[in-house]
Amino acid sequence: MSIFRGCRGGGRMRPTIVLFTRDLRVRDHPALAAAVDRDAPVVPLFVVDPAITARAARNRIAYLREALADLRCALRAAGGGLVLRRGDTVREALRVAQETGAGRIHLSADVSAFAAARSARLHREAAAMGVEVAEFPGVTVVPPGDLVPAGGDHYKVFTPYWRAWESHSWRGMVAEPRHLSLPAGIDEGISPDEVFGDAGVGGLSALRQRGGEQEARRRLGAWLSDGCACYERLHDDLAAAATSRLSADLRFGCLSPVETARAARDHPAGRSWVRQLAWRDFHHQVTAAFPDIAVRDYRPRDVQWHTDEDALEAWRDGQTGVPIVDAGMRQLLSEGFMHNRARMITAAFLTRHLRLHWRHGVAHFHALLTDGDIADNCGNWQWVAGTGNDTRPNRRFNLLRQSRRFDPEGAYIRRHVAELADLSGADIHAPWRARTPPADYPKPLTDLGE
Known part of the structure; x- marks a missing residue:
């Protein structure tokens, strides 16, 4: 190319x-x-x-x-x-x-x-x-269209894409400019603060990350020094929060995807995390081939979606009565970010258990996420809902098992759901089964079908 x-x-x-x-x-x-x-x-x-x-x-x-x-x-x-x-x-x-x-x-x-x-x-x-x-x-690391399977215009399944992506030669990096000159008489215009006015000032997530290339590069350096080595072992551990937190930096291009991938590839334990960058590229090449991914099913399944505004509102507010779901939704509200495993769990609850349309989930995430990447957000939502690139569209999501496996001590739940801070043992995952259920926490919106 x-x-x-x-x-x-x-x-x-x-x-x-x-x-x-x-x-x-x-x-x-x-x-x-x-x-x-x-x-x-x-x-x-x-x-x-x-x-x-x-x-x-x-x-x-x-x-x-x-x-x-x-x-x-x-x-x-x-x-x-x-x-x-x-x-x-x-x-x-x-x-x-x-x-x-x-x-x-x-x-x-x-x-x-x-x-x-x-x-x-x-x-x-x-x-x-x-x-x-x-x-x-x-x-992206590899531009959409550079990798094309035999007999198709884009890869529809990740694993063969990953094999092609990993063996593909990436473009060389280019130097940053040392000397620039604006044409005489051009006005830079007003400052970023003035051009946005009050937008992006109030109502922000309290723990959101600051933007900019300097901050992004600082986060990347810290990740490669202190976090990447543990990623393969801890990336699904909700309480450990052992993910890179670089999604917004990549979404806004404050980090070069190629520079980031090269740095991680050279890390002794970087391959597992580099695979996540391939997932990002995968969703981008799908979106390039299917631009309607935000509004139409990539693979129509004739799902009969329900309508329940009260349940949808409870899900948005982290008041579903399912602790692992509520923890994820409240992390989103407070940080403008959600752990990737929690994104899957909360999406599965909305689409698989409440049977509410994935577009509601896409819209809510897009309204709060600092990363908010169209290709990744919509691609992952459709994957969970069974209308996207998952090769097992009828896969079963046992949310209590997910909770016990990825937050075994309940530390992630306690961090984000204050009403359950005093619960211990198995009660933290299913408080409705506790000898004395917490009075200020709702019962589950639906039978989880465990």
Whole structure:
């Protein structure tokens, strides 16, 4: 695969716009590096598009404003800057092209339906203005489309994808820019705080992570030094919280997926965690082939979904009466994050036990998760619901067994469900069976069918 597509020659000395989307870093940024290599002024641009931010979780908005402030500082340190605009992304990018006389727009290729439509429109309208558009890799380790099975357009099952992914040669990393120059007269615009106003300020999860490339790299370094060695043994231990917590950093591109994967691959115990990066790429190549993954069943199963607003609200609030489910849902509320095993458990309860549609789960997670990646969120929800890429769509989820296995001492439950802090032994997993059930904790919404 060429490192970019849709690019033609000409216009060497005209400025190049680098349109940042969810690739908010300066290290290993192919679109930015290619613009610098043209030996012409570079206009780094981010457009705060209400079509996106109006639907984004407050936790993501807060992360984004911090990431943009960090990105502006990094670009200024190299002699450039970050131009911030607010409005429709395509319209504002072309307006900046007119203001600066730019002949090219670079951006990182993405896979969601929204991103695909935005890209098609940008190519079309830019061409009418005589502006070239080039798309580069940078959102995943292996770009969607680079790995294709015989007789198909994408991999539908993870295991063969993983084998192909692991043996595939990854692109080389590119250097961060040392010297940048904005065209004379271009205004960087207002600060990230001003462009967002009150969005992403109040109502945030108390324990959410801060955004930005510096913070992300600090977390990556700490993970490789202190956490990765125990990942294979402890990653499903809910109380241990032994996962990387890098999902939001990857979702916003504050970490390069390729740099992250290379660093983890070189770690003595990194292979198990690198496999999770392959899962991320897997969902992205599925979404590239099936952009409607957020609204339609990937594999229709003719499931008869129920309607129960009270049960749905109880699930959202962590008041289902099933401790392991409520612990996960309350972690989401307090942190804007949920342990991966807990995500599976809470999704199974909603779709398999309450028989409520997976789209309700996708929407609630998307409203709170700081990572909130369309491909991963929707792909995993459909996997659990039996409408996605699971090869065993009728798999049984015994939630009490999951609770006892992955939180055997109940420490995760006690951490997030205060009403059960005094329970001990097996009662913590099924308090309705206790000799004296806690009066302030609800009974289960449904028979778990153990």
